[in-house]
Amino acid sequence: MKTKIGLIIVLFIAVISIPGFSLESGAKKYESYLHYLQGIIFLRNNEIAKAQYELEKTIDFDKNAAPAYKELISIYINIGNVSKAQMLAKRLKNISENQDTKMFLGGYYVYAGDTTSAITQYEEILKKSPDNIDSILMLAGIYSEINPEKSLNFWDKFISYKPDSSEAYLRKSVVQRKLKLLEDAKKSLIKAIEIKPDDLLTHVALSEIYQDEQQYALAGEELYKCTVFENENYALYIRAGEMFVLANDMERAESIFKESLKVSKDDPLVYYWLGLLYESRKDWGKAVEYMEKSISGKPDVTSFLKLSYFYTQKNDSKKAIKALERAQKFDPKSPEIQFFLGLGYLDKKQRSKSIKHLKKALELNPELVDAYYYLGTIYEQNNKIDESIKCFITLLQYDPKNAVAMNYLGYTMADRNMNLDESEELIKKALAQDPENGAYLDSLGWVYFKKGKYAEAKAEILKASEKVKDPVIFEHLGDIEEVLGNIESAIENYKKAIFFTPQSKILKKKIKKLEKKINSK
Template sequence: MKRQTQLKASLVLALTLLLYGYNLYAAIDTLPHKKGFPVISREAAPTTAESAALAHYAMGIVYENEGKIDEAIGEYKEALRQDYESSFIHTRIATGYLLKNEHKKAVNHLKLAKRFNPDNTKPRILLALIYTSQKEFTEAACEYEEIIKLNPGSMEALTSLADLYVMQEKMEEAAGVYEKLLEKEKDRNPPLHFNLALIYSRLGRVDSAVEELKTVIRLRPDYIEAYLALGLLYEMKEETETAIGYYEEALRVDPLNKKIYRHLGSIYYKQKNVEEAIRQHRFFIKIDPADVSGYLELAYIYMSEQRHDKAAEALGEAEALGLENERLFLAFGFVKSAQKEHDEAASYYTRALSYNPENAQLHFYLGAAYERGGKRAEAIAEFRKSIKLNPKYADACNYLGYMFAEDGTNLDEAVSLIEKALEFDPDNGAYIDSLGWAYFKKGMMDEALAELERAARLVDDDPIVYDHLGETYYKMGEIDKARKAWKRSLELDPKQELVKEKLKKKQ
C-alpha cells in the first residue's frame, strides 16, 4: 500500500474514533475537569451555562451524524463560548475542519486544544497526522515524541515515529525506536523484527539484519518476505548458494510466487548458468503470462547472450497475447536494431512514443534507427526534438553534431553541438573524436589533430578514432603516422574495406 493511502486511512480512522467513538454521556463523564468540557453528573442539575453548552454540543453531534459539518461546527463554537478553554471542544471543531479539508483552521484549534490541556494526546495525534500528510515530518515527529512522553507504551505513536524517521532518512533514530518497540513486543511481533531488519540493511548492518530476519522466520515460518529479504542480503554478501537456498525455501512456502522465480533467474544468470536462468524466467511467465516483465527479462538474457532471434521470439509471445506498453515496444526496438532491421526498430520506437511522446530518450532512439536506416532528414528531426525536450542530453547533441560532420554540412552547428555534449561529459572519448572530426571537416587541422590524439589516448580500442587520426595525419603530410593509425584501425576491426583501400592507395 502506498504511504499516501496509509496516511489517509490513518486520518480517517483517527477522525472516526474522535467523532463517533463515544456516546454523549460517556464522553461528558470522562472529560478532564476544568481542562475540557465541564464534568456533569447525570444526577446533578446542570447550571444554565452548562445546559446551554450541552445543548449546543449535542446539536453539533446530531448535525455531524447527518453529515452537516458546517452546522456542527457552528454548534460547537456556540458551546465553546461557554468554555473557551475546553480542549475537547476545540478538538471537535478541528475534526470538523479536517472533514472540510481546511487544514489550517484545524491546526489552529488543535494547537489551542493542546495548550489548554497539554496531557490530552488526541490533539497531538491529529496534528501529527496532518503534519505528516503535508510532509512536515519534523513537526510530526515532535508531536509523536510528546505523545510518547505522555504515554511511553503507545505502540501507535512509536511505530508512527519510526516511520517518520525512515521518511526523513534518519535510520539510526528509526532503528532506536524499533529496538524500544521490540523490548515491549519481543518475540511476539514478526513485522517489527522485519522492519528493523530493513532499517539495519539500509545502515549497512547486514549481519544484524540477517539475525532479525531469521527471528522473523522462527516466529512465523510462512513469512515469505523474510525469505526473499534473506536471499537478497546473502546476494549482497556474495554468498550465492545460501541465497539460492533461501529462495528455494520461499518456494516451498509459496510455490506460485512469481517474484521468487525472478530472483532465482537473476541469481542463476549472475552465476553464468544461462539455461537455468531462462528456465526460471519461463516459470515466471507460466505463472503470470499477462505480466510483460517476464518476457522483458527473458529477452534481456537472450540479448546479453547475442541470441537476438530468441529475444525477438520472447517479445513476440507477449505481443501475440495483446500485451502492449512502452517498455515492450522499446525492448522490441532494441532487438530489431541489434538485428539491423532498422525500419522495424523505428516502427517500434514510434509505438513506444505513443505512450510517452515527451520522452527525449525515445526520440533519440528513433533518430538513431532512422539514421542507421538511411533516413537522415527524419533522423535530424528526431534528434532536434530530443535536444529540445532535454537540452542536456549529451548523446543526442553528439550524435547530431557527428552526423553533420560526416555529411560536411552545418559544420559550425556541429562543433557547437559537440562542445555542448562535452560540457556534460568532458572526458568522453567518442565525443572528443566527434569534435576532432568536425574540425577536420572545417579544415582546422591543428585543432583536429589535438582532439583526435586525445581521443585515441582515452579510447584505445575504437577503430573509427584511428581511421580519423589516419586521415588527419595524411592530410598534414605525415604519411608514416597515417599508415600506422590505419593499421591499428584494421587490427581493431579487420572488416573495414575502406581502410584497407586507404592503405593500398595512400602510400
C-alpha cells in the first residue's frame, strides 16, 4: 500500500510539469489528475482496458488534457478503434499547438496514411525550429515514397546534422536506386559502410546493385565480407557462392561452398550448388556425388531431374531412369517427372512406355507443349499419322508460333501427300521465323516436289544442302534429279546420302536401279 501511494506522489509531481495540465483550482481538475495518474499506472502494468477507462475519464473532466489524448489515441490505434483515434486527433489538434503535439500528430497521420496532414505538421515545426532533426527525418522518409527527388534534399539536410548516421546513408541509397542513380547509391552505401563496417543490410544493398549491373564477382565479395561478422549465417556463404558461379569464377565459388559446409552442417542446398558447379565443369562423377548428397538431405523434383540429367551425360541411361523413378515416388503428380521419364524410355527405344509417361504428363499438365511434340513424333514414326497430326495441332493451339512444330507437321503431311496447301503454308510460317534453317528449306522443297514443282523443289533443297549435310536432304535431291532425268546427278546425291547411312537398304536399292538404267543404254 505504501508503494502505491509513493508511486502516485511521484507521478503527480511529474504530471504537474506535463504540457496540457495546469494547477487551476477546482474539483474537476483534481479528478482529472487522479484519473490520469491511475491510467498511467495501468498502462505501465499493461492493463490496457483499465487504462483506457481512466484516460477517458480524464478527458471527461478536463477537455484540454493533451497528454491523455495522446495516450488514448495510441490505445485506440493498438486495439483497432480507428474512428475514435481519428476523432481524438482532430480534438487534440484544436487544443494544443506546441511542438510535441505536432510531432505526435505527424506520427499519427503517417500511421493513418494521411501524408498531406503529416507533412503539414512537420513543416510547421521546421518554420519555428529549422534544425529539428526529427521533423527533417520524418519528411525525408515520407517524401522517399511520394516524391523521391524532394526526399534527397531532406536526406542531405539530415546528414548535415548527423554525418555519422550510417542508416541515413543507407536510406538515402534506397531513394537513389529508385531514381536509377546507381553510382550515387553506391557512393552512399560505401560511405555507410565506412561509418559502420559490420552492418549487414548495407553490404547486402550494395551487393544487390552490383547484381543489377551484372558485376557478380563484386556482388559476391560484398556478401562474403559479411561472413566476418555474421559467421554463423551460412545463407551468406551460399549466396556469395552463387554470385561467383554467375561470375564464372568456379574456383572461388567452390572454395566458399566448401567453407559453408563447416558452418551449415552439411546443408543440402550447399551440396546442390556444388553439384551445379561440377556440372559447369562437366565433371559428371562429382556432379552426381554432390546431387545425391543433396537429395539424401532434402529430396525435391528439381534435384532428381538434375541427377537424371547427370547420369544421361555419363551415358548411364539405366541410372538416369532410376533417378526419375525415385522422383516419381517422391512426387507422383509432377508432370515434369512424367515427361522426362517419357524421354528416358524413348532414348531406350521403349516407345510404349514412353507414350504412357508422356500421356500421363499431359493429364497432369495439358499445356506441356513439349510432351505433345515428342508424342507426335513417336506416333509419326509408328505410322499413326492421325494421332500424330492431332498432337501437333493441339501443340500449335497452345503455342501458335512454334516453328519446329509447324515444320514437323507440314513435312509429315507433305511426305504422305496430305493437305499439301496447308503443309506449304505451315512450312512457310516456320521459315518466316528462321529463313536460314536448312531443315525448313528442305521441307518446303519437298512440298514443291509433291506438288510437281520440280524446279522450285530443286532450288529450295539445294539451298538446304548448303546449310546442312544431312542424308535426307541428299536423298531428296537424288529423287528430284531422277524425276528431272539427271540420272548421274541423282546417283551422286544418293551416294552422298549413303555416306551418312551406309546400312540404308532403300538408298542401295535406288542406286542399283539407276546404275542398271545407265548400263542398259
